[in-house]
Amino acid sequence: MKLFIHLLFPVLAIxxxxxxxxxxxxxxxxITNPNFDIFTIDSSPYxxxxxxxxAKWLAWWTAIPNEKHPVKDYSDSKRCSIMxxxxxxxxxxxxxxxxxxxxxxxxxxxxxxxxxxxxxFCDSGTEGPMTDTEIIECxxxxxxxxxxxxxxxxxxxxxxxxxLVKTDFFNITIPENPIDIWGxxxxxxxxxxxxxxxxFLHDLSPGQHIIEMRVVDLLKxxxxxxxxxxxxxxxxxxxxxx
Numbered sequence: 036m037k038l039f040i041h042l043l044f045p046v047l048a049i050x051x052x053x054x055x056x057x058x059x060x061x062x063x064x065x066i067t068n069p070n071f072d073i074f075t076i077d078s079s080p081y082x083x084x085x086x087x088x089x090a091k092w093l094a095w096w097t098a099i100p101n102e103k104h105p106v107k108d109y110s111d112s113k114r115c116s117i118m119x120x121x122x123x124x125x126x127x128x129x130x131x132x133x134x135x136x137x138x139x140x141x142x143x144x145x146x147x148x149x150x151x152x153x154x155x156f157c158d159s160g161t162e163g164p165m166t167d168t169e170i171i172e173c174x175x176x177x178x179x180x181x182x183x184x185x186x187x188x189x190x191x192x193x194x195x196x197x198x199l200v201k202t203d204f205f206n207i208t209i210p211e212n213p214i215d216i217w218g219x220x221x222x223x224x225x226x227x228x229x230x231x232x233x234x235f236l237h238d239l240s241p242g243q244h245i246i247e248m249r250v251v252d253l254l255k256x257x258x259x260x261x262x263x264x265x266x267x268x269x270x271x272x273x274x275x276x277x
Contacts, residue, residue, distance in 0.1 A: 068191040070244065074235040076200050080147060081122045085235065088123060090205035092149050093156050093229050095125050097207040097214075104214045105138075106130050115140035126150040126272060129248075130216065135269040142276050147237040150272065152186060152195070153179055153252055154231020158207055161220050167204070174228040175201075176255050183251035183264070186234055189244055193234060201230045239276045246272035 076085045083091075095118055101107065105114040105127040115138075119125065124146040129136050142148065157173035159165045165173070177199070186193045207227045213220050234246070248270045257263040 068189055070189050070240045071236050072238045074237055076198055080235065080237065086200050086202045088149055088235065089200050089229055089233055090202045092125050092151065093227065094205065094207050098210055100210050100212045101214045102212065109136050109138050112139040112141065123147045123149050129268050129270045135271065137271045139273045142274055144241055144276055147235065148239065148274065150234045150246065152184055152232040152234060152248065153177055153250055154229055156227060156229040158225040158227035160223060160225035170228045174230050177231060178253045178255055178258060180253065184232065185249045187247045188236065195232055198232055200233060202228055204228055241276050244274040244276065246274065
């Protein structure tokens with residue numbers, strides 16, 4: 036199944052998309068802003084490698100029960116705090132077909148913020164066993180050009196070049212009442228792997244921050260010619276740090 040989360044089961048992919056390969060990046064790209072800073076993929080935020088935080092994000096996403104999951108009601112700001120702990124606050128992906136999402140979230144001062152742009156996640160159990168090789172091939176699924184992704188934070192365009200992340204193997208836990216976009220899934224612990232683009236913000240100043248996202252995704256199997264791009268997805272994340 037595709038989820039942008041492309042959720043594919045056996046592929047689980049998370050995506051926030053754009054339109055037909057059109058260049059949607061602004062010409063001037065900058066990466067500094069006095070209101071926040073950005074962790075790079077070669078860093079180890081709070082002692083853990085960047086890729087491990089991506090694995091933790093996915094473990095968080097898959098473990099949330101259906102009735103509490105943020106993607107089931109983006110308008111409910113209380114869902115932003117579901118199952119959040121530690122120094123990093125996770126934001127949800129955008130499910131296909133939702134139109135432009137407006138998501139409000141109150142985040143404690145001092146927390147970093149991790150948000151997926153586009154990612155593919157595959158596991159060993161949701162549709163039957165997969166070998167390690169099959170999981171690796173399944174998770175390596177993103178061909179989206181950089182020019183098809185645009186992310187701005189407080190009006191600052193982020194440079195996503197060199198920000199593709201690949202995790203090592205990790206475990207996910209499917210709860211008794213998992214999110215119902217997957218269909219029938221047996222609860223349990225499964226081996227997983229992920230690859231994708233994320234935004235990892237830290238040192239956010241107190242007050243309001245706005246994250247705007249537009250992405251046009253291209254996945255393996257859709258290269259063409261001509262390439263088949265996914266529909267545009269847009270999201271507005273309004274974060275209140277206090």
